[in-house]
Amino acid sequence: AIDAARFLGRLAALAEIGRDDKGRLTRLAASEADRAGRDVVAGWMREAGLDVRVDRIGNLIGLWDPAGTGSRPVMMGSHLDTVIDAGAYDGCTGVLAGLAVIEALRHAGRIPPRPLALAAFTNEEGVRYAPDMLGSLVYAGGLPVEAALATVGIDGTVLGEELARIGYAGPEAPGFLHPHSYVELHVEQGPVLERDGIAVGAVEDLQGISWQEVTIEGAANHAGTTPMSLRRDAGVAAALLVAWLRERARAGNGRSVATVGRLRLEPDAINVIPARAVLTVDLRDPDAGRLADFEADLAERLDALAREEDVTVTVRRLARFAPVTFDAGIVRAIEAAARARGLSVRRMTSGAGHDAQMMARLCPAAMIFVPSVGGISHNPAERTEEADLVAGAEVLRDVVMGLSGV
């Protein structure tokens, strides 16, 4: 069985790495805090007998091949990076549960016919460097490693330089270990499982993600002397866009979501009409057509805004991922494993992006969700009940045992 105390203790320990002086947990990709988290987890992986490697994009991958087969491993994994002022569960749950699965099998003396592997992918959150899931995207061949290493972050840093700085610019070619299959345990981060009183989600698909950065240029002028009719206010144009995005998202069938998480005004002075606004637009929809329609409407809205507000608008694409359908066989295996343990289970769509969606390009993949209390994530109040975490890890073990032929 899973060593629940060790698994939960490690989760708690990792949540202390990267706390700032205000008590906020922020372990952005390739930061000093990320280095510290990676060092600790790499140490635990080695203690568990894994052969630990780092690839050029910083993915940390441990292999357990006790039979020395050299064949394609069943891979588990997730990520160790966090958003700003984060919770403790997003990402770390999947990595540490995978480690607990390997330790459980090892402790029980089980030798899997297929090797097992455990991955902690670089920059899953996409907060410091866009796109999100960057490490697994590179691993799956969806983005050349050189391009990924040259990515410039929100703080002006270059990902490749930051990885080198923290000692995680490894020698392996991304994709060096081709998995037989990939299974990721993650907290749901949404309200569905808790609302319906379900213990386990068998994630059968994952919605499309569209990230854009919009820059609006108006003209600075004096807040006191400039009549409303003569203004070219980039901040007002940005505000109208934020309001429109909310209405457009609400207007559909309730499945589209739109978020402006970042917004910066320049010169950002109390009595100066904003000359420039830079904001991010995050659109998602489980349906590829609806997502494309939303993007087209947004493009039209931006054109109209430029005319109506006498501003110029430019758009930079930060991420674009089509909806992903996971492997039906693994989804069924998750359902069966949950049921065999007497856990309620339902098929569901993932609202968040995950490394599994990139690994699905390489091999059969699927995900196991456990409930998020209050549906809260990307928030320090993020929480999953201990029993749910352990149940999720046990379902992961059962599914992985099946895939590896134990």
Add this chain to the structure above:
Amino acid sequence: AIDAARFLGRLAALAEIGRDDKGRLTRLAASEADRAGRDVVAGWMREAGLDVRVDRIGNLIGLWDPAGTGSRPVMMGSHLDTVIDAGAYDGCTGVLAGLAVIEALRHAGRIPPRPLALAAFTNEEGVRYAPDMLGSLVYAGGLPVEAALATVGIDGTVLGEELARIGYAGPEAPGFLHPHSYVELHVEQGPVLERDGIAVGAVEDLQGISWQEVTIEGAANHAGTTPMSLRRDAGVAAALLVAWLRERARAGNGRSVATVGRLRLEPDAINVIPARAVLTVDLRDPDAGRLADFEADLAERLDALAREEDVTVTVRRLARFAPVTFDAGIVRAIEAAARARGLSVRRMTSGAGHDAQMMARLCPAAMIFVPSVGGISHNPAERTEEADLVAGAEVLRDVVMGLSGV
């Protein structure tokens, strides 16, 4: 006559002090750049034979009392601090024109029966420390100097500490020199004079100013997993407020203006619903009643927003100045001086706040405006034609000669 070449040359020289590596002129109050600008102007004042003093709030005041009368001086002045990415004329014009007036009289051997004084007031812009016109407000007794020195800026600095750091925490009690009258030349910073082809504005009043900082607290959550209906998005609430302010300002008789110059989201991450938004609201109206109505409507709107968006809203007052009526006698003197020089002149309202509005609490005061090209200010493109600048300085000299009994 005014030495136009020296006056304009000094304006140009001062505009080079505080340029950053991007070529942007930013000389925020009590910054290193402000120190450098003050040092240069204080030097010019001493060269012109002024007795230069600094008061406890950093106001730089030069006295020219060639007759040794010790009586109340006619004061000219304005400010040397700028907004972010500023123009060259806002404030410096009035200080350097005042200096040119004294130099012209001195050069001509005129001994004014009443002394002349020249002031460069601290933190007129209000960009780094609120309220605006802080130095002249303290000078006029409208704010205790201890409270003013304790003001915390947008960068977390304390004004008193910054003044001490740059060497401009002087020994004089603010108000130590009680003026007989105060006249300020300033660029209009608005479109009126240029539009109407008028050379000189005789400013008879100045509109009311209301500055508030609004903090909106919602809840961070995941941008992908959180349905629109379950969000408490502080950024959306802020955007709705910005849009409402614009509509409310437009809805009136065209005299109210409303500006959101600053807006910050937290945690400011692309896939995190904003937990908090902090924004500034600058409302102005020449009519005290209309300004109060706008503020009341805003307070109501904030209450409604808190309910509708399930956020909490708190408001911090940053500045509140009632409309000011200037001295009718000085306004008439400005009109007469302009006409005597063959310059077109009209009475007008100031849209911007100015040190003269604070000095009007102490003594008869008024202002002379000269046209701003394109009505542009608080923008690096701010400009006033050289002939207009010189004409303004000459009108200032004529008015001051009259007031000082030359």
